[in-house]
Amino acid sequence: MGLRRLIAIVLCLCVTATAETLDSAVEKKQRAEWCEALGKRLKSVDARLCQSLPFRAGTLRSVQGRPLMALEVAPAAGKNAARPVRILLAGGLHGDELTSISIVFCWLAFLETPAARAHHWYIAPLVNPDGLFARPSRRTNSNGVDLNRNFPTPDWADKAQDYWQRRTQKDPRRFPGKTAMSEPETRWLTEAIEAFKPDVIVSVHAPYGILDYDGASPPPPRRLGLLNLKPLGVYPGSLGNYGGVFKDIPVITIELANAGTMPRKEEQHQMWNDMLDWIDARLVQPRHTGKSPGAQRN
Template sequence: MRFLLVATFLISSFFAVAKDKTDRAGSPHKSVGVLMDTVKNRTKPYKWDPLLFNDKGWLIGGYSVDGMPLLYWVCGDINAKNRSLVLSAVHGDEITPVYFGFRLVEWVKARPNLCKDKLIVIAPLVNPDGFLRYQRGTRTNFNKVDLNRNFPTPEWNQNAHKIWKEKYSSRRRYYPGDKAGDQPENTFQRWLINEFKITKILSIHAPLNILDYDGPISEEVNNDNFAKTYFDSCYILKENMKRATSKLRFFAYGTFPGSLGNYAGKILGIPTLTVELPTTDASKAMQYFADMEKSHQIFFDFAVEERPNYLKERASATASEVMNN
């Protein structure tokens, strides 16, 4: 049966490759039920629908530093060429993306035909510790590392700490970590990208009110017609999403050592779109989701052309790094 509602066979494969800091730190692993009860209690003042935070149908891709399960949900055809990944709530103080991620899962569930001939993977709460640790949440994870500065990009060793000190005056909320890719929540994201052979990524943040895009580098295309076809396909996806998210301002925010856009977009050449919702005001989360509803269908339906060989080879090398991490 090619059409899968939930790919349960993938659970064990992650634990074979993900050696996260949770075990080394000795934090006990919590259940999905404990996580959901904690999230319900945390979000009660927001008057969000508590049914969003049910404990059924989730897969576990690892555990946070504090032992919370890192959840993802899968539907569709495991052999499909059109393969989408949505990452939400990477920064725990960005409240509206928390609602967005869980609501998106229910939105897709209500449209089973949407999963036909494609694969959809959604991780609604990438940074549970950051969201749950304080009353207002914190940008960083339990180790006080900014997960969007921790991806292993080529210039990380040389520039990550330098930029953190010079541009951000060593502010802890932007700390890139002691070592690139050393946080379990980061290993989780990289594993999702590689394990599911993702062809496009949507990352949900707040509160800049923009749509950002990172993708294959045009200078690498040269005279390779196959690469040019792929590059053009990524460009069309970007333009379609710009039209579908007209309430957001399109802005090329740029990348940083260790950022997702740098790692997935530029290094792996996977078209990576970042939605920055207008605010972190929890009372507006439902409206923001409704405003974006048209773009959900467009993002999932768009099939990016096959990646050229040089990007496949780069992705394969990166997958080996994740396996050995």
């Protein structure tokens, strides 16, 4: 190997290492600022726990330039008897539903349990940061768009505007946007769904105190904690419609009972346990054994 080539390789390795160090320093700072701001705004968010987890910003930012952060947790290595289920958990699509963000952070404390580590998680606790940090917090993003009416469902072009005008009387809290996926926050979550390919989406809202479900199969959970199943139907541009009807990914929508007051600790835990029990019962599939169907029957 010539000297010049050797120098070029060493230089390249150094530059790469420096870029990685810089990258992680920038990421660390961004994460620290994001967690600190959240801890100040939401008293039930533990900023230190948040900072200890490898949340990463996507390439897209909110309309006001805030990072859109998510945490991916791969299943624990080991001889899992079953294929890990891919779970996308999202909170804070509506910025004024404070508990929908806080509870996702509270559930992060359970991620290290064996039941949770058997699965693969993609967790986006705050899809609409501009809505949360507005004073007062607001449902829509800073373009005044209801993100949960902005997903690219096949009926969007025909029905979203009409629904907003006729059925909601142009309610500004439910404006679906000028076009489907016009908002960076919606694009970010849609791209995450495309890339992560979840087996189930869990979307947290408040304050209707029920459990909603969209998807042809499997059968829905009948209750999570104190929340009973009460399907609300779908709307043009909603995540339930996009995931559950269009993409054929079951969508559990948790509507907590109060947007400002958290459920009690035991209730938070019960909802989490019920959710994992349903996932284990309905979505876990054995790994492919390599045997022929005939051999399996014997």
